[in-house]
Amino acid sequence: MAVRDYLRERFFPHMWCPGCGHGTVLNNLLRAIENLKIEKNDIVMVSGIGCSARISGYVDFHTLHTIHGRALAFATGVKMSRPDLNLIVPMGDGDALAIGGNHFIHAARRNIDITAIIMNNRIYGMTGGQFSPLTGYGKLATTAPYSNIDHDFDAVSLATAAGASFVARTTTYHVKQMADIFQKAILHKGFSVVEVLTQCPTYFGRKNRAGSAAEMVENYKKSTTPIGSKASQENSDLIERGIFIEKDLPEYCGEYDKIIQKAMKGK
Amino acid sequence: MEKNIKFVQGNEACAEAAIYAGLDFFAGYPITPSTEITEHMALKLPQIGGKFLQMEDEIASLCAIIGASLTGKKVMTATSGPGFSLMQEALGYAIMTEIPCVIVNVQRGGPSTGLPTHASQGDVNQASWGTHGDHAIIALTASNHQDLFEITVEAFNLAETYRTPVILLLDEVVGHMREGFVIPKPGKIPLVGRLRTSVKQGVDYHPYLPREDGRLPMSDFGGVHRYNVTGLFHDMWGFPTDDPKSVHELHRHLIDKILNNVHLIEKHKEYYLDDATTILISYGSSARSARHLVENRRSRGELLGLLELQTIWPFPYGLIRKICADARYVVVVEMNMGQILREVKIAIDDPEKVFLANRIDGSYITPTDIRNILRLIQGKGV
Numbered sequence: 001m002a003v004r005d006y007l008r009e010r011f012f013p014h015m016w017c018p019g020c021g022h023g024t025v026l027n028n029l030l031r032a033i034e035n036l037k038i039e040k041n042d043i044v045m046v047s048g049i050g051c052s053a054r055i056s057g058y059v060d061f062h063t064l065h066t067i068h069g070r071a072l073a074f075a076t077g078v079k080m081s082r083p084d085l086n087l088i089v090p091m092g093d094g095d096a097l098a099i100g101g102n103h104f105i106h107a108a109r110r111n112i113d114i115t116a117i118i119m120n121n122r123i124y125g126m127t128g129g130q131f132s133p134l135t136g137y138g139k140l141a142t143t144a145p146y147s148n149i150d151h152d153f154d155a156v157s158l159a160t161a162a163g164a165s166f167v168a169r170t171t172t173y174h175v176k177q178m179a180d181i182f183q184k185a186i187l188h189k190g191f192s193v194v195e196v197l198t199q200c201p202t203y204f205g206r207k208n209r210a211g212s213a214a215e216m217v218e219n220y221k222k223s224t225t226p227i228g229s230k231a232s233q234e235n236s237d238l239i240e241r242g243i244f245i246e247k248d249l250p251e252y253c254g255e256y257d258k259i260i261q262k263a264m265k266g267k
Numbered sequence: 268m269e270k271n272i273k274f275v276q277g278n279e280a281c282a283e284a285a286i287y288a289g290l291d292f293f294a295g296y297p298i299t300p301s302t303e304i305t306e307h308m309a310l311k312l313p314q315i316g317g318k319f320l321q322m323e324d325e326i327a328s329l330c331a332i333i334g335a336s337l338t339g340k341k342v343m344t345a346t347s348g349p350g351f352s353l354m355q356e357a358l359g360y361a362i363m364t365e366i367p368c369v370i371v372n373v374q375r376g377g378p379s380t381g382l383p384t385h386a387s388q389g390d391v392n393q394a395s396w397g398t399h400g401d402h403a404i405i406a407l408t409a410s411n412h413q414d415l416f417e418i419t420v421e422a423f424n425l426a427e428t429y430r431t432p433v434i435l436l437l438d439e440v441v442g443h444m445r446e447g448f449v450i451p452k453p454g455k456i457p458l459v460g461r462l463r464t465s466v467k468q469g470v471d472y473h474p475y476l477p478r479e480d481g482r483l484p485m486s487d488f489g490g491v492h493r494y495n496v497t498g499l500f501h502d503m504w505g506f507p508t509d510d511p512k513s514v515h516e517l518h519r520h521l522i523d524k525i526l527n528n529v530h531l532i533e534k535h536k537e538y539y540l541d542d543a544t545t546i547l548i549s550y551g552s553s554a555r556s557a558r559h560l561v562e563n564r565r566s567r568g569e570l571l572g573l574l575e576l577q578t579i580w581p582f583p584y585g586l587i588r589k590i591c592a593d594a595r596y597v598v599v600v601e602m603n604m605g606q607i608l609r610e611v612k613i614a615i616d617d618p619e620k621v622f623l624a625n626r627i628d629g630s631y632i633t634p635t636d637i638r639n640i641l642r643l644i645q646g647k648g649v
Contacts, residue, residue: 008495011506044488046334057495057506062488064337065497065507066330067360073327077334077342080318081292082489085338106323256318263313 003030006040008060015054017125019205019213021172021198025090025119026055028175032182043086046075048100050126051200052092052119061088069100072107075114083253086186087114094124094132097153101133108162111190112252116164117182118155118193121200129203140207156244159193166192167245171220172199174241181243190251197224197239271450273412277441278303278345280412280448281371284419285343286311287450289458292340294320294331296350299383300439301373304345325350329357329370336366337496339461339487341423345371348390349380352397358432359398360498362521365475365483367426367461369419371435373442376629385629386440388551391606394434395580401518403525405532406434406580410554412448415441417456418534418577424459425532429524430483436579438602440552440631461485466492475517476503481524525581533586534577539565543572545641546591547624548611549600550576553632557600560634560641576607587614596644597621600637 007030016022033043043061047053049068056063062085066074071089079087096104096118107114123141124130131141136152144150159167166188170178178196185192199205199216210216225231227242273280282304285293293312295305305321312319318335322328325346332342346354351372361368374390376382381389390397394406405425409415415437422433464484466472468491477483486492499507500514508514525532538561540546549557554575561573574590576583591597591611597620599608605623612618624640626632642648 040493041489041491057497060493062493063495064334065495065499067356067498070326070330070357073322073330074334076320077294077331078338078488080320081335081338081340085489102323103327260313260316
């Protein structure tokens, strides 16, 4: 099956700005699914609110475009009632970690078999460029017109501490790595988190003089490095990318099946 | 077969009724005075192969059951005021996306944390208007465990029939009171199952194109039809639209499917109304005191009657207007500042004959309370 067979072309053109990184995320996600040869009927994509969330409308899966921050809670309900389905939950940085932060850590703690993708463009794009929990200290946004004094989360550390059994980071520059990580994350049995650094040239880029879309993508090459690389040891400012956590832990739906067996025996 | 008699709290009666109705998925968060429902589900659902989830908060609970409902499950959550407030955004989502689900609100005193273990009926208006935007909702209530059992099953039936969230608006007294009731034999109360589409695989399925009767057959997530579900105004494919005609049609559909069927949805009970010159209107636990008073005064020859509402929303304006037409006094008995009183005044031709008998101090309203207010209304003094 070709990548375009996974798209709902009836609903194109998409609504993302020129130069937005979200299309690159969509592209690589579909390539990963194509490589895995998963049936379209076996995939449920659940998203929240924001630019990132619109991704669910464009793909030919079972798609649930929900409310701001709560996509993982909806996905938990779908997965618990149909553990055989593949749940993919793309979220924006504000969606996943501000309004949805609580659902994020608890989904991770349960280790429910859902693939969570944080499309981190460090800004609220849909509402026009307000700072998010991942914008970072000293950056500019329409709600930080003088300078942002909010410190950012490290999404990878947060997911790890919360108990996610697969945690990775990549960027829109490293597209081969992105598709590869998506593939592993989808195959992983448990809660997997993939943070993708993706450019928002329209708001974050313009406000912070980060250059054109192409320059922002190019910058991901310079500002990131493979986990544990020599460059990383020499320069702590570099952001590590790759797979940080990949471990076998009891998965939530499987654990509940054991509860059902126990309850039925004791009845 | 022996009668299956139970002597339990109303919360447990509600939980048993949900299982009778075919519930197979429940998500909840502990909150007084509804927690017993959640506990009962944690115990009972896995015994029948169902699923129970304790979520991180109330809105997550409602979101989770909406997700489960989309896969074809019968779903429920239970909470009280603060949790119900937190759920409101997801409630609007279920209304907009037309997902069958049942939400129990065992009312406590409010606003805010209020009186967690005391009697109140302060969430009547919230049940209808708590979530933003113009819409219609179904909210039901009951005053005793036998009725509660039947009305809970009815909530599931209405949720499936109208593809809508249904609110079960209970109160602390009914929720925590222990009382005997009979669990009907399986099949005695008819159950409404999920209406699924007959559109075959490979044929274009329109998830949001109503049939002539207004109903929308569903297709389970994970089934052969892939479609989009969104809280945005959407077209017949479920894809976002701001086309004024599509928006208007969907808005009317969401409201009309309920308001045009009040006569089918509405349920109530009548006590001594035939010759009543003073009519009490009440619901939930308040109706127990109202009924006690009516029966007590009837034995002394007073022409008192009671209309007990079981459907709160959509409000049965036509019924109230007809029943109260010849009454001298109409007295609404409730534990709030007159939330149903307001609707009754709208319903009838001469609102000046409508009075309120209420308590808002967390104490259960007694027959004596109502009697004293009746004497004041009738100019007899307390």
